[in-house]
Amino acid sequence: MNNQTIRKTSVWPVVVAGLFLVGFTVLFVSELLQLSGDESSLPPAGETLTAQTYQDVVDVLLVNADVERGAALVQRYGCVACHTGAGADNRLAPNWAGLPDRAAERHPPLSAEAYLYESIVYPRAVDIEGYTGTMPLIYGSQIPDDDLGSIIAYLMTYRGDSD
Ligand code: HEC
Structure with a gap:
């Protein structure tokens, strides 16, 4: 008991x-x-990234990309304030003029599109001479995949401030 x-x-x-x-x-x-x-939706950061990891991500982003939309988006996200016109003249950021031609050379073996993706999502990955890492780090989490694809497609057609 x-x-x-x-x-x-x-x-x-x-x-x-x-x-x-x-x-x-x-x-x-x-x-x-x-x-x-x-x-x-993001590849792992840092050294584990390879050209192929980027390419796989970017290929998917570009499927439904729309250049016209991209043009509107770089205005909406405020990219143009640093990268074109007075912002670029005052060296807030490298001017986008000629970007499609040099993008493939910036970070070999990344393709031009993969480099553009990298420079938006991980702006510190490549040091561009004369600029001191002032590009905001928020875009990787702030910009949805759809928008990223259209922005990259637009930048691949960018010819100058008048575009
Ligand atoms: C506050 C200013 C600023 C804003 C806003 C900004 N960037 Fe940048 N961007 C920079 C700077 C500075 C660099 C050079 C790399 C660095 O210093 O981080 C750069 C580099 C780049 C590059 C590489 C350029 C090259 O010549 O290789 C691309 C592409 C780019 N930015 C795209 C964008 C996009 C797209 C947006 C908007 C979503 C944006 N940036 C918003 C400052 C800015």
Whole structure:
């Protein structure tokens, strides 16, 4: 009789603690999965990137790209304030003029499109002489894939400030 009472009172705390533990583990794991899911549209940062990783991402972005939309988007995201006209004249950023011709040479073996993608999403990846890393780092998370594709397509056709 006495034994039974002791067993009852000692088992319940263990069961309750066990349930809490299982609950927290499930929450934790689902949170982890969700986090890695959110980042899956970006390739891993840093040295693990290869020309092929970029190319695979960029090829997908360019499928539905629209040059006209890209032209409107660089206005909307404020890129033109630094990269064209007075901003570029005052060396806030390299002028985009001639970009389609030099993009393929900037970061070999990246293709021109892959380089443009890199310079928007990871602006610090390449040091451009005369500029000191002032391009905002927010675009990788701020610009949706659709928009990124159109911006890259637009930049590939960029000929000068009058465009
Ligand atoms: C505050 C000024 C600023 C803004 C806004 C800005 N950039 Fe830049 N950008 C720079 C600077 C400075 C560099 C040179 C690299 C560096 O210093 O980070 C650069 C580099 C680049 C390059 C590489 C140019 C080359 O000649 O190789 C591209 C492409 C580019 N930016 C695209 C964009 C796009 C697209 C946007 C808008 C979504 C944008 N930038 C917004 C300052 C800016």
